[in-house]
Amino acid sequence: MIVTIDGVAASGKSSVASGVARALGIPYVSSGFLYRAATLLALEAGLPPSDPAPLLALLRGRPLRLEPLAGGNRVWQGERDLTPGLHSSRVDAGVSAVARLPEVRAWVDEELRALPEPFVAEGRDMGTNVFPHADAKFYLTASPRVRAERRAQERGEDAGTVEAALIERDRRDAAQSAPAPDARVIDTGPLTLEGVIGAVLAALPARTA
Numbered sequence: 001m002i003v004t005i006d007g008v009a010a011s012g013k014s015s016v017a018s019g020v021a022r023a024l025g026i027p028y029v030s031s032g033f034l035y036r037a038a039t040l041l042a043l044e045a046g047l048p049p050s051d052p053a054p055l056l057a058l059l060r061g062r063p064l065r066l067e068p069l070a071g072g073n074r075v076w077q078g079e080r081d082l083t084p085g086l087h088s089s090r091v092d093a094g095v096s097a098v099a100r101l102p103e104v105r106a107w108v109d110e111e112l113r114a115l116p117e118p119f120v121a122e123g124r125d126m127g128t129n130v131f132p133h134a135d136a137k138f139y140l141t142a143s144p145r146v147r148a149e150r151r152a153q154e155r156g157e158d159a160g161t162v163e164a165a166l167i168e169r170d171r172r173d174a175a176q177s178a179p180a181p182d183a184r185v186i187d188t189g190p191l192t193l194e195g196v197i198g199a200v201l202a203a204l205p206a207r208t209a
C-alpha cells in the first residue's frame with residue numbers, strides 16, 4: 001500500500017506524512033531528502049549543477065541510503081549521517097537546480113521504487129511520476145505568507161526573507177510540482193497540523209485506513 005503526499009515548499013508535507021504514517025503504523029519516505037543529499041554532496045565537491053556526470057559518478061560511487069524512520073527520515077553515506085546538513089539555506093538555494101537534472105531525478109526514482117511497501121511517500125511528483133498507481137494521493141497547498149511564517153518560526157529566521165526564498169523556489173520547482181489529476185487537494189492554511197492529518201486519514205479508502 002502506498003499513500004502519496006505532494007505539495008509546494010513548506011506546505012506541511014513531511015509533518016503530515018509523518019503523522020499519517022504513524023497513525024497507520026507504517027514508515028514515511030521523504031523524497032526531498034535525496035534531492036537535498038545530492039545537493040549537499042555537489043556543493044561540498046564544488047560541482048556545477050550544469051554538469052550531471054560527475055555528480056552521478058559520486059552518487060553511484062559511494063551510494064546513499066535513505067532510512068525511512070517513523071519519527072523522521074535520515075540519509076546515510078556509509079557511516080556518515082548527512083541528515084543534519086540537509087536543511088541549510090545553502091542547500092535550500094541550490095536544490096532546485098540539482099532537482100531539475102533528469103539524471104538526478106532518475107537516480108532518486110530508482111532509490112524510491114526499491115523501497116519495500118507499505119509507506120507514505122512525500123515530495124513533488126510522488127503521485128504523478130514515481131508512484132502513479134498509489135492507493136491514495138494528496139496535494140498540500142497554503143499561501144506563501146502562511147508557509148513562510150511556519151518555516152520562519154521553525155528555523156528562527158525572518159518571515160519576509162523566508163517568503164521571498166519560498167516564492168523563488170516555487171517558481172524554480174513549478175515544472176515538477178503539479179498535482180496528480182486524481183489527487184485530493186488540501187489547503188492547509190486554515191487547518192491545524194492535526195486537522196490536516198485527520199483530513200487525510202478520513203479520505204483514505206477503507207482498505208488502507
Ligand SMILES: Nc1ncnc2c1ncn2[C@@H]1O[C@H](COP(=O)(O)OP(=O)(O)O)[C@@H](O)[C@H]1O
Nearest residue numbers: 010011012013014015150154188191192193196
Ligand atoms: N496546518 C498545518 N499543516 C501542516 N504543517 C503545519 C501546519 N501548521 C503548522 N505546520 C508546520 O509547518 C512547518 C513546515 O512543515 P513541513 O512538514 O516541514 O513542510 P514541508 O515538508 O512541506 O516542507 C512545520 O513546522 C509544521 O509543523
Ligand SMILES: Nc1ccn([C@H]2C[C@H](O)[C@@H](COP(=O)(O)OP(=O)(O)O)O2)c(=O)n1
Nearest residue numbers: 009010031032033035095099123124125173
Ligand atoms: N519529489 C521531489 C521532492 C523534492 N524535490 C525538490 C524540490 C524542492 O525544492 C527540493 C527539496 O524538497 P523538500 O520536500 O525536502 O523541501 P521543501 O518542503 O520544499 O522545503 O527538492 C523534487 O524536485 N521532487
